[in-house]
Amino acid sequence: MSNWRWFSVFAVLILVLAACGDPGTSAAPGESDDPPASGSDASEPPATDGGAGGEPQTGGTLVFGGAALAASLDPALTSDGESFRILQQIYEPLVDLVPGTVDELEGVLAESWTGEPEDTEYVFTLKEGVTFHDGTPFNAEAVKTNFDRWQTFAEEFQGNAYYYGAVMDGFGPDNLIASVEATDEMTVTITLREASPTFLFGIALTPFSIVSPAVLEATSADDPATSTLGTDTVQGGTGPFVMEEYIPDDSATLVRNDDYHGEHTAYLDRLIIRPIADPAARLQALQGGSVQGFDLIAPGDREAVDGADGLKLVNRESYNTLYLGVNPTATDDSSLADLAVRQAVAHAIDREALIEAFYGGGGSPADIFLPPTSGWFDSVGEGAEVYEYDPEAATDLLEEAGFDADNPATVNFWYPTEVTRPYMPDPQGLHQAVTTMLEDAGFEVEPGSAIWGTEYIPAAQNGEYDLHFLGWTGDFDDPSNWYGVHFGYAQGEPAAQFGCDVDGLEAAIDEAESTLEEEARGAAWSEVAQLVHNEVCFVTLVHGDTAIALTDQVQGYVANPTGSESFLDVWLSGE
Amino acid sequence: MTGAAVSQPVEQQERSVGLWGDALRRMRGSPAAIIGGAIIIFFVLMAIFAPFIAPYDPTRGDLGSSYLPPSGEHFFGTNVQGQDVFSRIIFGSRLTLGIAVMSVTIGVTVGSVLGALAGYFRGWIDATIMRGVDIMLSIPGLLLAIAVVSWLGRGAVQIAIAIAIVNVPIFARILRGSLLALRDADYVIAAKSVGVGGPALLLRHMLPNAIGPLIVQATLALATAVVDAAALGFLGLGPPDPRTPEWGAMLSDTYRYLTDAVHLAFFPGIAIVLAVLGFNLLGDGMREALDPKLRR
Numbered sequence: 004m005s006n007w008r009w010f011s012v013f014a015v016l017i018l019v020l021a022a023c024g025d026p027g028t029s030a031a032p033g034e035s036d037d038p039p040a041s042g043s044d045a046s047e048p049p050a051t052d053g054g055a056g057g058e059p060q061t062g063g064t065l066v067f068g069g070a071a072l073a074a075s076l077d078p079a080l081t082s083d084g085e086s087f088r089i090l091q092q093i094y095e096p097l098v099d100l101v102p103g104t105v106d107e108l109e110g111v112l113a114e115s116w117t118g119e120p121e122d123t124e125y126v127f128t129l130k131e132g133v134t135f136h137d138g139t140p141f142n143a144e145a146v147k148t149n150f151d152r153w154q155t156f157a158e159e160f161q162g163n164a165y166y167y168g169a170v171m172d173g174f175g176p177d178n179l180i181a182s183v184e185a186t187d188e189m190t191v192t193i194t195l196r197e198a199s200p201t202f203l204f205g206i207a208l209t210p211f212s213i214v215s216p217a218v219l220e221a222t223s224a225d226d227p228a229t230s231t232l233g234t235d236t237v238q239g240g241t242g243p244f245v246m247e248e249y250i251p252d253d254s255a256t257l258v259r260n261d262d263y264h265g266e267h268t269a270y271l272d273r274l275i276i277r278p279i280a281d282p283a284a285r286l287q288a289l290q291g292g293s294v295q296g297f298d299l300i301a302p303g304d305r306e307a308v309d310g311a312d313g314l315k316l317v318n319r320e321s322y323n324t325l326y327l328g329v330n331p332t333a334t335d336d337s338s339l340a341d342l343a344v345r346q347a348v349a350h351a352i353d354r355e356a357l358i359e360a361f362y363g364g365g366g367s368p369a370d371i372f373l374p375p376t377s378g379w380f381d382s383v384g385e386g387a388e389v390y391e392y393d394p395e396a397a398t399d400l401l402e403e404a405g406f407d408a409d410n411p412a413t414v415n416f417w418y419p420t421e422v423t424r425p426y427m428p429d430p431q432g433l434h435q436a437v438t439t440m441l442e443d444a445g446f447e448v449e450p451g452s453a454i455w456g457t458e459y460i461p462a463a464q465n466g467e468y469d470l471h472f473l474g475w476t477g478d479f480d481d482p483s484n485w486y487g488v489h490f491g492y493a494q495g496e497p498a499a500q501f502g503c504d505v506d507g508l509e510a511a512i513d514e515a516e517s518t519l520e521e522e523a524r525g526a527a528w529s530e531v532a533q534l535v536h537n538e539v540c541f542v543t544l545v546h547g548d549t550a551i552a553l554t555d556q557v558q559g560y561v562a563n564p565t566g567s568e569s570f571l572d573v574w575l576s577g578e
Numbered sequence: 579m580t581g582a583a584v585s586q587p588v589e590q591q592e593r594s595v596g597l598w599g600d601a602l603r604r605m606r607g608s609p610a611a612i613i614g615g616a617i618i619i620f621f622v623l624m625a626i627f628a629p630f631i632a633p634y635d636p637t638r639g640d641l642g643s644s645y646l647p648p649s650g651e652h653f654f655g656t657n658v659q660g661q662d663v664f665s666r667i668i669f670g671s672r673l674t675l676g677i678a679v680m681s682v683t684i685g686v687t688v689g690s691v692l693g694a695l696a697g698y699f700r701g702w703i704d705a706t707i708m709r710g711v712d713i714m715l716s717i718p719g720l721l722l723a724i725a726v727v728s729w730l731g732r733g734a735v736q737i738a739i740a741i742a743i744v745n746v747p748i749f750a751r752i753l754r755g756s757l758l759a760l761r762d763a764d765y766v767i768a769a770k771s772v773g774v775g776g777p778a779l780l781l782r783h784m785l786p787n788a789i790g791p792l793i794v795q796a797t798l799a800l801a802t803a804v805v806d807a808a809a810l811g812f813l814g815l816g817p818p819d820p821r822t823p824e825w826g827a828m829l830s831d832t833y834r835y836l837t838d839a840v841h842l843a844f845f846p847g848i849a850i851v852l853a854v855l856g857f858n859l860l861g862d863g864m865r866e867a868l869d870p871k872l873r874r
Contacts, residue, residue, distance in 0.1 A: 283836070303835040356641035360658055420814050429834055431820050435659050436641055438821065450819045 068297030094212030106378030135215035143185035159227035170205030270574035319562035332502030345539035349390035351444035382525025426474035503540030611863020617856030684742035689749025697757030756788035801857035
């Protein structure tokens with residue numbers, strides 16, 4: 004017994020010694036890994052060039068790791084990126100965003116259309132010769148059937164049909180849609196109750212995909228009690244892939260639709276999507292070869308993939324923003340009631356350093372709420388105050404407001420736990436770093452944390468925190484989806500989350516919401532942006548990029564800022 | 579348990595070296611106890627003199643110098659915040675040891691009172707206390723601690739109380755068991771026969787002899803307390819200010835960056851292992867030293 008103890012003590016000592024040596028040795032290979040990696044980078048561009056220049060090859064199976072499978076297989080009842088990832092391979096809307104953009108539309112099931120943001124009538128000329136996977140011909144009646152189905156959704160469906168409700172201003176005969184008419188076999192006329200600048204972008208979302216009327220009928224899709232559209236493997240889409248098998252929590256298996264109506268059919272024979280919730284496990288699956296690609300890499304793992312042999316990273320420019328909510332009304336006699344103190348908060352934060360440390364470099368500083376990927380970025384950002392990192396200016400501002408080391412400006416500052424978001428990869432780490440920056444400027448910070456869904460979101464939205472982290476991922480490219488959603492007044496009261504009651508803000512938002520002509524709309528929203536940024540109702544921090552990790556074989560993957568992509572153009576190069 | 583125990587504390591108290599002197603003498607002969615003790619003294623000194631040893635402020639970071647590998651400037655490297663991991667481990671020993679000692683003190687005190695009441699009075703008091711103890715023992719320790727922390731809120735004292743609550747039934751049961759075994763010991767019967775009764779019998783004659791196993795258990799409980807505190811920290815139930823250095827929280831802070839910087843997880847892990855090992859070796863040594871059967 005005693006001998007064994009001595010042995011265990013000895014073993015521990017060895018471990019400790021190994022520990023002292025280990026970091027050195029592990030750092031050294033890490034460093035020496037880099038040159039070969041960059042060497043392989045040097046040899047990689049020709050390979051990818053050859054790939055990109057070479058003809059796409061048909062064939063092969065791609066196994067792709069997502070974070071989850073679909074919440075429902077009925078596209079109209081989904082609102083999350085993981086569902087879209089699967090369903091947009093199978094189902095298609097009338098129009099879609101041009102891959103890689105958030106503000107350019109192209110026809111998919113619609114050959115062409117007429118209608119401008121200030122119009123109330125849209126006429127879609129449909130594509131000829133399209134058939135659903137079940138053989139039903141695609142025509143104007145099919146479009147009308149789908150639009151009517153959404154508008155008359157039973158109440159049980161309405162909660163899940165988030166996007167329809169958001170875009171069409173609710174459900175039923177009084178919503179935005181006045182009528183949908185099949186004017187002839189291949190023409191659909193949609194009349195709106197009032198002009199809506201977001202209508203076209205709205206119907207480009209996956210939930211507005213057109214499903215075969217025969218399949219809707221067969222699955223009794225309109226009856227919440229008996230509908231099987233959301234759970235069964237059905238052949239109801241028009242997309243480049245057909246659902247072959249769907250095993251909840253295990254995999255979605257899609258095969259090529261050989262009758263696809265596009266310029267070419269999919270290159271892949273088969274696309275299998277597997278749900279892997281943990282980013283570290285997704286990376287291991289890629290490294291172990293059980294998937295050939297995965298989405299939403301942990302920022303800390305970017306380098307591991309970027310420098311590795313045989314792997315590559317496709318950066319997805321963000322369409323999101325992390326911000327620091329600044330609420331002068333959260334506590335009585337808040338120091339934040341003074342504009343100078345709020346400006347000090349804005350000047351105290353070094354956004355570049357946050358991006359470097361927490362986003363693996365994959366992000367950009369957020370000057371305004373809208374990301375640069377937005378088509379409205381320049382027009383809305385015009386004139387809004389940008390607060391550069393300047394801790395001395397922050398300290399001066401605090402002094403100006405009557406605070407110093409003996410009498411520091413005290414703020415409470417909250418972060419959410421049990422969550423990561425593309426715009427917020429490490430809430431606690433970000434909180435620590437920003438707390439330190441605020442303290443350096445002369446603030447006294449009382450930290451706090453709460454559980455994301457159940458405690459944090461309600462408390463933040465009720466305006467209970469002086470400072471808090473939150474972010475936003477845009478649904479469609481319109482400034483109202485950013486500034487309007489956050490700062491809109493309700494019954495004359497400013498949004499509780501920010502307690503931002505600036506003179507003229509309510510009127511400016513009303514004006515901007517009702518201005519439809521594009522240039523004037525940009526200018527009107529720019530007025531709103533100036534008010535909230537200049538008054539520091541919040542401090543926009545970072546647009547966080549996400550990224551897809553792929554093996555070198557996977558070609559043709561184009562990342563969309565909106566978060567999910569079609570695999571139509573993806574192909575596998577030979578070994 | 580009988581012969582030696584009878585002769586030692588009661589009749590020959592003046593002459594003998596006493597329980598502690600004897601135990602100390604025997605522990606000096608046990609390598610396990612010496613190494614364990616040395617490790618613990620090392621950590622205690624580290625905690626006491628932390629401000630003098632630590633080269634950096636453990637809570638100050640500079641994002642510009644994050645993820646530095648171990649070097650002469652930063653012995654254990656830096657974390658994502660650019661904080662010096664070496665300094666954080668040194669300061670972390672304060673919190674960890676503090677929580678461990680506080681939780682075991684509370685646990686021993688409350689547990690002993692309950693155990694003594696149960697073991698001395700028997701009857702319905704015993705039944706009530708021991709059923710309560712059984713119920714608490716049926717709940718997994720860490721789960722109970724998590725529940726208590728969620729109830730009391732986050733903070734070092736709350737964590738100590740949570741771990742103490744987990745320990746209370748263990749100590750109560752041990753002391754009760756010892757006292758039951760002593761009820762029929764010759765010297766207890768002798769004391770009773772000359773009219774010693776009530777609290778005097780319990781406090782002067784029975785408790786001193788029952789306390790050995792309690793001490794051993796307390797030392798071992800320090801080891802579990804270190805692990806439990808680290809586990810709570812790892813699960814995000816550590817101190818409310820995330821910058822407070824705490825070994826378990828240091829571990830969980832790093833898992834996102836594990837592929838970039840293994841040293842971030844390695845050093846706090848080793849600190850936890852060493853502290854636990856120290857308390858365990860010391861506890862084992864004490865068990866041998868305090869066991870009358872092994873007395874030479």
